Amino acid sequence: MTERRKIKVLLIDNHPLVLDGLKAVLETFDHIEVAGTAGLAQTGLDIARQIQPQVVLMDINMPKLSGIDAIELFMSELPQTHVVMLSMHDSREYISSSVMHGAAGYVLKDVSTDEIVAAIETVAGGGTYFSSGVFDALMGERADEGSDPLTPRERDTLGLIVAGRSNREIAKALGISAATAETHRKNLKKKLGIATTAGLIRYALDHGIASKVDANSRLPTSG
Numbered sequence: 001m002t003e004r005r006k007i008k009v010l011l012i013d014n015h016p017l018v019l020d021g022l023k024a025v026l027e028t029f030d031h032i033e034v035a036g037t038a039g040l041a042q043t044g045l046d047i048a049r050q051i052q053p054q055v056v057l058m059d060i061n062m063p064k065l066s067g068i069d070a071i072e073l074f075m076s077e078l079p080q081t082h083v084v085m086l087s088m089h090d091s092r093e094y095i096s097s098s099v100m101h102g103a104a105g106y107v108l109k110d111v112s113t114d115e116i117v118a119a120i121e122t123v124a125g126g127g128t129y130f131s132s133g134v135f136d137a138l139m140g141e142r143a144d145e146g147s148d149p150l151t152p153r154e155r156d157t158l159g160l161i162v163a164g165r166s167n168r169e170i171a172k173a174l175g176i177s178a179a180t181a182e183t184h185r186k187n188l189k190k191k192l193g194i195a196t197t198a199g200l201i202r203y204a205l206d207h208g209i210a211s212k213v214d215a216n217s218r219l220p221t222s223g
Contacts, residue, residue: 006033007124010053012044014062025113041070054124060087071101082123096205105129127164157184162204
């Protein structure tokens, strides 16, 4: 049996207690390696250049350089690194700004350890992850659907894309084939004039679209 490859993670938070606690918890998982920690975004970037982490878990409100402003620096210098924002703020403005700057996920600090691990696993695999509280915030501030050109099925598909679902998972949730799910994804991009999945996520955030399909399992879980 092949040994599970470890996910190299860098933690950035200016609160030592949060940093130490998160490091201690994550180190109990055999497939996660906390390769470095930093109290400032700039220091984290310097460390990341050396250790090349797969995932950066970063706070938003930090002195000198905010987490949101640091995202683009990470994306520019370390394009293979995926950034997840770990924040106490569930406002749509923070979430949308994080995604527009290139974050692959947004997790609230009051979620369970399993959900943080699920976020790390998901983005390390190239997906996106938004915690349950983030979805609640988005659904609570939905834009007027009358201005939205999408059909109900397209909205469902887009919501599942935002939830980080693969074509196979979208197909299962909607009762369609994986090929049809891929077609829906391509049609969404064409219809909205958007070239990337990140662009689709930004559109969904701007229009308050989150998945209502298979709501009990809309988020990846571990175990």
